[in-house]
Structure formats: C-alpha cells, structure tokens
Amino acid sequence: MEIQRTIKYDADRVRGFAEEIMSLAGCDQLKSCIQCGTCSGTCPLSIYMDYTPRQVMALVRADFKNEVLRSHTIWLCASCYACTVDCPRQIRITDIMYALKQRAIQEGIYPRRFPIPVLAREFSAMARRMGRITETLLVLRLFLKSDWRALFRSWRMGLGLLRTGRFSLKPERIQRRDELAAMLAATNGGSLPPAERKEAV
Amino acid sequence: MKYLYFPGCSLKGLGRAYEESLLPVLRHLGVEVQELEDWNCCGATAYMSVDEMEAAVLAARNLALAEQQAGSRDLLAPCSACYLVLHKVQHNIAQFPDVRSTVQSALDRARLRYTGRVQVRHPLDILLHDVGLEVIREKVVRPLRGLKVAPYYGCQIVRPYATFDDAFNPTTLDRLLATLGAEVVPYPLKTKCCGGSLTGTVPEAGLRLSYILMKEALRRGADVIATVCPLCHFNLDAYHQEIERRWGAVRIPTVYFTQLMGLAFGLAPRELGLHRNLVPFEKWSAATAAS
Amino acid sequence: MNRSGAMKPNPSAEPPRIGFYVCHCGSNIASTVDCAEVARFASRLPGVVISRDYKYMCSDPGQELIQQDIRDHRLNRVVVASCSPLLHEQTFRKAVAKAGLNPFCFQMVNIREHASWVHEDPQAATAKARALARAAIERVRFHRALEPVRVPIRAEALVIGGGIAGIHAALTLAEAGKRVILVERQPSIGGHMAYLDKTFPTLDCAACILTPKMSAVRSHPNITLWTYSEVVKVEGFVGNFTVTVRRKPRYVNEELCVGCKECVDACVFKEGKFPDEFNLGLSRRKPIYLPFPQATPQVVLIDPERCLNLKTGKCKKTCVEACDRNAIAFDQKPELKVVQVGTILVATGFQLFDPSRLPQYGYGRYPNVFTTLEVERLVNSSGPTGGEIRLRDGRTPQSVGFILCVGSRDHRTNRWCSRTCCMHSMKLALLIREHTGADVTLFYMDIRAAGKGYEEFYDKCLREGIQFVRGRVAEVTDWAMTPEEEGKLVIRVEDTLAGFVRRIPLDMVVLAVGKEPHPDAQELRRLLNLSCSAEGWFLERHPKLAPVSTFTDGIFLAGCCQGPKDIPDTVAQAGAAAAEALALMDRGYIEQEPNTAYIEEADCSGCKSCLPLCPYSAIQFDEARGKAHIQAALCKGCGTCVAACPSGSIRQHLFEDEQIFAEIEGVLSHD
Helix, strand or coil: CCCCCCCCCCCHHCCHHHHHCCCCCCCCCHHHHCCHHHHHHHHCCHCCCCCCCHHHHHHHHHHHHHHHHHHHHHCCCCCCHHHHCCCCCCCCCHHHHHHHHHHHCCCCCCCCCCCHHHHHHHHHHHHHHCCCCCCHHHHHHHHHHHHHHHHHHHHHCCCCHHHHHCCCCCCCCCCCCCHHHHHHCCCCCCCCCCHCCCCCC | CCCCCCCCCHHHCCHHHHHHHHHHHHHHCEEEEEECCCCCCCCCHHCCCCCHHHHHHHHHHHHHHHHHCCCCEEEECCCCHHHHHHHHHHHHHCCCCHHHHHHHHHHHHHCCCCCCCCCCCCCCHHHHHHCCCHHHHHHCCCCCCCEEEEEEEECCCCCCCCCCCEEEEEEHHHHHHHHHCCCCCCCCCCCCCCCCCHHHHHHHHHHHHHHHHHHHHHHHHCCEEECCHHHHHHHHCCHHHHHHHHEEEEEEEEEEEEHHHHCCCCHHHHCCCCCHHHCCCCCHHHHHHHC | CCCCCCCCCCCCCCCCEEEEEEEEECCCCCCCCCCCHHHHHHHHHCCEEEEEEECCCCCCHHHHHHHHHHHCCCCCEEEEEEECHHHHHHHHHHHHHHCCCCHHEEEECCCCCCCCHCCHHHHHHHHHHHHHHHHHHHHHCCCCHHHHHHEEEECCEEECCCHHHHHHHHHHHHHHHCCEEEEECCCCCCCCHCCEEECCCEEHHHHHHHHHHHHHHHHCCEEEECEEEEEEEEEEEEEEEEEEECCCCCCEECCCCCCCHCCCCCCCCCCEEEEHHHHHCEECCEEEEEECCCCCCCCCCEECCCCHHHHHHHCHHHHHHHCCCCCCCCCCEEEEEEEECEEEEECCCEEEHHHHCCHHCCEECCCCCCHHHHHHHCCCCCCCCCCCCCCCCCCCEEEEEEEECCCCCCCCCCCCCCCHHHHHHHHHHHHHHHCCEEEEEEECCCCCCCCCCCHHHHHHHHHHCCCECCCCCEEEEECCCCCCCCCCEEEEEEEEEEEEEEEECCCCEEEEECCCCCHHHHHHHHHHHCCHHHHECCCCECCCCCEEECCCEEEEEEEEHHHCCCCHHHHHHHHHHHHHHHHHHHHHHECCCCCCEECCCCCCCCCCHHHHCCCCCCCCEEEECEEEEEECCCCCCCCCCHCCCCCCCCCEEECCCCHHHHHHHHCCCCC
C-alpha cells in the first residue's frame, strides 16, 4: 500500500494566471463557472483524463498554473466542442484548452517524446515552411520524433494505404511561400501577454 | 451555380476519395467549382495548439485570397476541420479587435485584404439549400433501396457554429440520404467525436471512440456509415485491425456521403474513389443492382 | 414672459420673503461643495431674508430651524439645497406646512447628486451649486399656494388570476367588506396548485388545503367570480379604473349547471379522445368535460374545436337530452362586461419551461422522459393513472432519475433560479419511493432548501435512501454500452463530489423544469401600463421595500407573476398586496401632486389640437362653449399639451412659464 500526501499551499499558486487566461479573447465567461460538471459529463475523453475539464477550470480560476499545464487533460482534448455548446454559462472551454496547450508548448512543459505536442509542433512547422501538409510525411516525422517503434506496428495499415493509392510522399507546397513567411513573421507572437512575447518557435 | 473551392490538405492526401466523389457529383448537378488559387493549409486543430494569432493569419490568408478571387461567390470547404477553422477565424476577427488588427497587418505584408464578406459553406448546406432536394431526387437513377445507412456528422460541422443545421439533432444528411432512397438508421451517436487525431497519438482513448461509433451503427442495423469528414473517415476506415484486436469484431464500412450520392446518380464506383476504402464497401453492388 | 408678451404679476399678494438653506448632508455635500459660501452667496440675492447652512437639514433640528425661521422672519418662500427631491421633498414640504406655510411655496434643489457627487473639483462644484441655488431662488418667487388634488378611491377591487395568490387576496379583501371581482382565464380557479398532489415540506394534500378556499371564493357574497374570462381593456387611473372583461362562451349556462356530469356520460363520444389539458395530455377527455373533479365553479364546458355540433352542426346532441336542467346553450356568445374598480391586483402566475428546447434531455423523443408536473399528475390519486406511477407502456419504474435546473440557471435559456424545483423534486422523489420502492437519484448542482422546514425535509429524503449526485446532467440517451443499460435511458454525468464520470441506467427520467413568465405577460402589462424586469417578470416598485406595489398607482402584484416563489411566500405576498389595496380603499382618497395642467379659458381658441395628444385621455371638449377642459384627477402632469398648445392657453401648475424662465435666468446669470 503506497501512501501519498497531497496538500496545496498558497505558494503552489501562480498569482495572475487566472486573470491572464480570463483576459484572452472570449474567455471572460470563465468567471461565471459554477462547477456544475456538464463539461466533464459530456466530454468523451473525460474518463481518460487525470483532471476532468471541470477540475481544470477550477484549477485555472484558483491560479494553479503548474498543475494545469502538467495535466494530461489539455492534451487529451479532441476539440469536439461538446463542452462549449453544453455549458450553461457559455464558457468557451475548448478555446481555454487551446490556450493552455499553447502555454505548455511555449514553456516546454510536457514529456519530451509525448506524441500530441510533438504532432502539434511538427504540423505547424510543416505548415509554416511549405504552406501545406503532406499527411504521410507528417506521420513519419511524428513517429520518428515520438515513438519510432509505432511505425513498425502500423505496417499493415501502411501497406493498405499504399495499395489503395492513398500513400503519397510527394511534398505538397504553395507557390508563394515567402509571402506566407512574411505574414507569419508579422504576427510576432501576438497571442502571448506582452511580458512574454518572443519570436514564435 | 458557381463556387470557389477550398480542398484543404486532407482532400489532396489521405482523404482524396472525398474530392474524387465530390467533384463529379457537383458537376452532375450543374454546380461549377473553381479551386482557390494557391490556397494554404488552414492550420486545423494542431496550429491552434501552438500559436493562436499565427493560426488566425494562416486561415485568414485563404479568406483574403477567396475575396480576391471570388467576386460574390461563396467558398466551399468540404473538410470539417477546415470548415470549422475558417468559421472560427472569421468569428474571431469580427468579434475581437486585437485579432482583427494583427491579421490585417499580417495580410498587408502580402498586399491582401479581408473584409468579412466571403461566406464559407459546407457541401451539405449548398446541396440542401442552394441546389435543393428536389433537383437531387430527379438525378437519382439507381436509388439505394434496401441500403441501411448510419448518418454520421461528427463534431466540427455542427459545433460550435450550428450555421446550417441543428447542433444536437442535425437532419441535413439524414434527409439527403433519404432522398437517395436509402434507409436512414436512427443513430444517437451521429454527432459524437470519432477521436480526432488522438487515434494516432493516444490509441487506447481515441480508437475506442471510433470503436463505439462502429459498434452502435452495427447494433442499429446499419450496413454502412456515411461520413462528411476525411479524418472521421480515416479513423473509421483505416484502424479496423487495431480496433478489432483490442475490443472485438466490428466490421462495417465507412464511405463519404458524396460517394453514396455518386452511386445513386449512376456513376461508377471507381470514378468515386470507392476502391480506396481499406474496409471495402461491398453492399453497394447489391443495393444499386437491385433497382 | 408668457407667450402673449405681458409679464404676469406675482400672484402672491406680498413681496417674496425667501428663506434659503444649504445642507452639508454630513460630508456627502460638504466634502466637495463649500456650503457656507453658497449660503453667503444666496444671502446677497434679492428677496432672500435669511440664508443658512446646516449639517443635516432633514433631521428634526434641521426642520425645526426652518419652522422657527418661518415664524420669526415671516417667510413666505423656502428653498432647501440638499439631496434629491425623490428622497426628501415630502419631508420638507410637510415641515413647511407644519409651520403654517403652503407646502408648494417650497422649492428643493439637488446639489448632492447634481453637484457634489458628480464633481471632483470643489471650485467647479461650488460654482454649480451657486448657479442652481440662484435658479431656485428666482423660481420660487413665482410659486403660489396650491392645494393637492384629492382623488376618491372606489371600494371595489379587481383580482386578475385565480391561483392561490388571487384566491387568497380575493378572500382577504372580501372579508374586509370590499366587493371583489375575480377574473380567471381557465374554466376553473385553482391555478398550478390544483395540479399538485402533496405540498412540501409537510406533505399536506394540496387539494385538501386549496379546495376549501376555492369553495369560499365561490360562495362569498362579496366576490363575483368570472372564470373562463380575460381582461381586454383597462382605462382610468388609481381609484377609478374602468375594466372591460371578455367572458368566453362555455356553451353551458353557469347559473343552471350543477356539475352532475350526466351530459359528459351521454356524449356521442363514448370515450375520451382528446388530450386532457389538466392531466397534461396523459389522459383523454371528451369535447364536453369538467376540467377536474374539484373544479370551481363546478360547471362543465364544451370545447368548440372538438364538439361535433359546434364544428359541423351534425350531432344527435345527446348532452342536451341528458341535462334535466336545460343548461346546455349552444348559442352562447362571448360577452363583454364593463366594471368600475378602485384597485387592481395582478396574480397571473407563471408557465413552465418547455424542455423540448433542450434536446439533449430527450423530452418528446424518448417516451419515458417526463416533467415534474406530469409526474405530479401520475402521483395524484385523481390523476390519469389513479395515483400509480407508470411508464408510458404501463410498467412500474424501478429506477428513476430527476434532473434539476432544467431551463434554469442557464445563460442560454433562463438565467434565474426557479426557487421551488429543488424542493419539488425532492418531494416527488419521496412520493415515488413511497409508492413504488424504486431507486431514486437526484442530479443537482446545488440543493436549495431555504424555507421553514425545508432543510429538515432534505434530511428526511437522505434518510429515506434517495441518492443525490452532484453533477449537471450532460445528456439522456438510449445508447447502451453495457448489458445492464439495454432498454433503459442512460444518464452520463460527472459525479463531481465522488470525482468520476458515471453512466446510470434508469427506467424513468424526470425533468425539473423551471418557471418563466407567461408568453402573453407582455400584452397584459401593456393593458395595465406596468413595467417588467429584463427577464419579463412584472416589476415591483422596490425590490426590498415595496415588493407588492408597482409604479402604476393602484395596481398591486402577488405571486409568481412578480418572480418565482413557493406557496407560503405567494400567500404572504397576496395578503400583503390585499393589505396595501385595502389601505388605499379604506382611506377612500389619495392626494395627487398638483402639478396638473389647466386651461386659461379666455385664451383657448377651441382648435382641439390638445385632445389627441393626452396619453391619459384627460382633456375633454365642451362643444357648446367651444372650449377644452382638463380633468385634474386624470392629469399626470406630463406637459405634452402645455408644450403643444398653439395659443399658449394651457399652463401647468408648478411649471408656469415665468417660473421656468426665472429658473433659466438664475442658472445663466451665475458668476
């Protein structure tokens, strides 16, 4: 029997975190959260999460930044928007999850080979560079950077995709890539609070 | 009827069967589409996880290009994720001044402008509301009699923006399938999540959601699941072996609703990309031959 | 100057002797405005005999100061510069009157809300205070003695709505000797309470406590009961309302019918065929029917949409044959009745939220999803199943779930809490458990049990083994994931207290639907000139201190039409409304502010431009003399006719031209 001691002190809170999240576009409604649990009840992934969406909202409001950014919840959100549509206070829960994902990536808070943020980073890097995603290339990069053994476990699917002509390694790209690069450079990490703005990764 | 067409990365890649069936079906109905020139990736859910403003700019470039190339035409976005992202960015630009100004200054670098007048439409929307079920009914030469279809909408075309159908109980796809002569099975999971990209990254969670969809479709007596989204199609079509290994047999094919339309219109299966299914759709020959 | 160009002489015989007072209002005014300076400034103005500043003018010593000065200095005008007239104009007018001066020779200036509270710069604030003071002093010169208008109050009352609120109010008024007309839109009085089986927290039988009161209403000599009737027009003003009521045809003579129901038995429809409204569609009735067994009046009625004779003219009319009192009257027509009353009490109640607006709960889609009121009918021994809890297919449920806050506390539908649903659900849960032994679970966000005996009732429910799960239900579905869920309704919810998500299979789901205003509440309130809140409930005059009166004098509110509440609070409020109405009617008159318009007949040209402009229909035209005439009792002093009259013959007391122009000059001439 393993005994664990769990208590949270005031020092565990990161003051200002709640306000930072609630000041993002459209996230003001979080102030009205009454912890009813509808979001967790309707979320198809909540049964796999360490903190349910409702608990994450409570943690955000109480400034428990580290607990929130380290949770599995933000990665397990599939953005199905069921919570957002069902919430009786019209809180944009999915958008808050995105904001938390962004912060976790920016602060590098996730296990190094955890596939979900790896996928997000690889996806955005490819979109930035080429303007379009070549899915098979993306999946290859994802496996290589997270769990290369999974590549071999999916050999049957790979063969199936080859056989049915869905497996293409030819890179898709747009013509005016410089234009896109210039546009992205102009945003300058605008979604971060001013103190934390730096060049987007 | 003419529309600008935004395929998105998936319809050129793993989801090419969607494009392969959508374009001939639209042509058959007299709807002209013109692919948006030099369109870029919408960013889907992944880019939004990294940087919200950059994601907005990425999507907005397409909106601005559409305004430049469209005239007064609407932008057709068949992929559910693209549909959602484009709507979301339009919404955010309209509602939040800091998003609007950041996006506009980024667009300025490419000498593009976005005024908000382009309308992003889904194929179900234009088929039911612009073309009309009557016109579609007239084109049906091989009604899908006896084919039991589970209509699967997925999340992102009904949530959070329920623009052309109800968020909890949508009926556009149901009505379309009924018009094709198919028997539409009552399917309570029609708007439940398939697992999205989690099927590849966290399979025990993501794949189980797809498994649940297939299991219930079979329980309700469906022969096939009709889907509107390339990612849903991939999840329901490509992972069968893994799903069956984990939880048991649930063999049911999934096709795009446009493929069913094509079959009902008398187009050949190969023309509609049906050969690309990993789980072959066999009942179609019985259904269309029976008429 | 008036419009005809001549300067009217000061109506008061004596030259003005003005007393001017500035209040510090503690520090409310004095912290920004230099009160002593304003008093000094005023003392230099012509006509000002005495000018003082004082800490609290409204206090007893403050008032005595004014009274003493009136006597000592023979003041004939008083000006007080202090807070808002809404707060203390009456106070000072009374004080002045006590010292023998006509209260309308007093003028009040607001230098708190208008100067001190809206400025930070003391110099600017003081300058403004000086200007306002001067304006008032110039104005008050032209004030003259006025007498308030007395409006008689009739001793009859109209009660709109025959639920428990209307019933209790009507009985209270009738017992006090007043004549009451009770108008109810349904064919019987009783309201929502008549649907109930037992009431919380005592589990008293609702019918047992309600029907004696209904019966008392019917038999009270002072009450005229008009059911199946609606108010269609209201004219007049406090104490003298003229109300038109439309009585809908029952096609049965109310005087003759004794409610024996022979006609119902004899009806050509052998069985009930149409959804029974009182049983919320859970049973069927014939076209001729008695709404429910204890209906008051105990008179049947005929539904013109369903009756063969009324719809097609082809019927054997067995009902007519069966009635030995000849009470059936197919030729009845709607009747308009006009009554004069002194006060009106509005007790029109509420409607329940329609749960099909929340499709995720499956109401209307899954047969065994019910509303609390439907279950109330099931539990009732005179209901559609004789008191047996039955699912739609006749089975007895073994597991029941209650979903609370359906439609309430939700920004997408109704933001408010409907106050009674927690208790109502717990009561039904207890009754279902008693009747069937079923497992009952309540899914809640909060349990609100604030009334007397309510918390104890909650404890009783806990002790009876009712399960409580804190979590707002996300959806009700028939999709089964495990064998035990097959054929059941499944609720998926996060049990927030236990800390995990649960799926719970149930035979029956009950939705605790909230209350909302009637959809036609807006039409009614326009008839009565009432205000309503943003949510649509009728607006009380003050949320804390005047919960039963409204901004329309003579009209009172009682019950849920003012906001959701339970039966004890409804009855208390009905009693309060009746008491306030009685206070008016017993006094027999009210005094109105004499700021009414009047016509200087000599100047009236008979052009009639003023007549259609009056929103209170207070102006009449005397054809014989070719002059218009204003009824002071109806005039509310809005000033429309005064401004519009082309010949300037209409003036307004307390707003005479010379008073206003003097005020303007006073403000503009400040230094």
